Amino acid sequence: MPALIFDCDGVLADTEQYGHLPAFNRTFSDFDVPVQWSVEEYAEKVKIGGGKERMRSILTPKLAASLGLQDDDAVDAAILSWHKRKTEVYKGLVESGVMPARPGIARIVQEAHDAGWTLAVASTSAEPAVRAVLTHAVGESLAAHFSVFAGDVVPAKKPAPDIYLLALRELGVSTEDAIVVEDSGNGLRAAVAAGLRTVVTVSGFTREEDFTGASLVVSSLGDPDGEQAEVLASPVGVEPSNVVTLATLQELLSAPAPHAANTETETS
Numbered sequence: 351m352p353a354l355i356f357d358c359d360g361v362l363a364d365t366e367q368y369g370h371l372p373a374f375n376r377t378f379s380d381f382d383v384p385v386q387w388s389v390e391e392y393a394e395k396v397k398i399g400g401g402k403e404r405m406r407s408i409l410t411p412k413l414a415a416s417l418g419l420q421d422d423d424a425v426d427a428a429i430l431s432w433h434k435r436k437t438e439v440y441k442g443l444v445e446s447g448v449m450p451a452r453p454g455i456a457r458i459v460q461e462a463h464d465a466g467w468t469l470a471v472a473s474t475s476a477e478p479a480v481r482a483v484l485t486h487a488v489g490e491s492l493a494a495h496f497s498v499f500a501g502d503v504v505p506a507k508k509p510a511p512d513i514y515l516l517a518l519r520e521l522g523v524s525t526e527d528a529i530v531v532e533d534s535g536n537g538l539r540a541a542v543a544a545g546l547r548t549v550v551t552v553s554g555f556t557r558e559e560d561f562t563g564a565s566l567v568v569s570s571l572g573d574p575d576g577e578q579a580e581v582l583a584s585p586v587g588v589e590p591s592n593v594v595t596l597a598t599l600q601e602l603l604s605a606p607a608p609h610a611a612n613t614e615t616e617t618s
Contacts, residue, residue: 352603353521353528354462355514355546356455358473358480358500360533360553362487363449366396367554369483373440374404377432383408383417396555399474399507399536402433437476444482451487452551454571454579454593459488461596463495470497472517472530474507497521509536514544525607529599531571535559547607549594552582563609565602568594 359365371392378385385408387395395404406429409419419425443449462469469492473480477500485493497520504512518528525545532538533553541548542563550567552559561567565586572579572593581589586605590598 351466351468351527352600353468353470353523354458354599355470355472355517355528355530357530357532357534357537358471358475358483360556361452361531361551362455362471362483363444363451364553365444365449365483366392369440369443369449370401373436373443374401376439377436380435381428381432383432384413393555396534397536399509401436401475402429403507405429405432405436433476437479440479441482444479444486447486449483449486452570453573453577456488456492457573458571458594458596458599459492462599463492465596467596468497468521468523469495470499470517470521472513473498473500474513476501508534509539509543511540511544514541514546518544518546527603529565529603532564535561538564542609545607547602547605549599549602565605565608566590566594566598 356362359370367389371387371389375386395407398404398407409425414425417428419428459469471480471484477498480498480500484496484498499513499517499520504516506512514530518525528546530541530546530548532541532548532550534556538548538550538561547565550561550564551570552567561583564583566588567583569580569582570577574593578592579590579594585608586602588598588601588605
């Protein structure tokens with residue numbers, strides 16, 4: 351059976367601005383780190399794959415010295431402590447309900463489950479955070495049917511394809527039988543480099559990014575009685591009307607897989 355693989359942040363829910371950003375800033379405050387990212391600054395940080403990697407990006411030699419982090423081991427230990435606290439804060443925000451599921455997520459997951467599709471999430475975020483978002487977005491019953499590949503299970507994070515290659519191996523599915531839902535250029539590059547057809551549901555931080563290589567780019571998956579899906583790009587000619595359905599995904603799987611002009615990857 352086919353597999354439907356979701357990214358987490360920005361795909362299952364609008365997590366970046368209302369979840370990760372305040373969780374990072376609260377963590378910095380808790381550890382007396384003199385950094386508070388604005389929305390504009392965080393829009394640049396989201397281009398870095400992985401929360402620990404984003405935290406590490408603030409540590410100039412001057413800041414590290416001011417925090418008493420005198421060597422690499424001290425920096426690594428600090429990052430681990432910060433990230434553990436950040437994950438706790440983030441999970442609390444998820445459970446408080448401040449980040450509702452994006453349109454169409456619960457609907458299409460139910461459709462895919464009922465049709466016997468394999469379900470998975472592949473994300474660079476920490477696994478506890480991913481599972482919290484997943485459960486909040488689709489409910490405990492459906493979340494139990496997902497395989498979750500997250501965090502540090504691969505050394506190279508998106509835009510490297512490693513997380514998707516791992517998912518394909520573990521799920522036992524081929525690139526011809528799997529489709530990905532992403533929201534960012536980095537995520538798309540990772541999926542395309544793994545040979546996967548990809549639907550992009552743009553988010554607030556990613557709408558202007560380059561989505562060359564996507565099979566379909568939409569504003570969201572859409573819901574019949576809610577937000578409608580706006581088609582932003584349809585390279586293979588598949589254009590859903592108002593909502594992206596399982597039939598849409600099956601049609602995309604039958605179409606040629608687009609290829610990005612440049613699928614070289616980099617590590618973060």
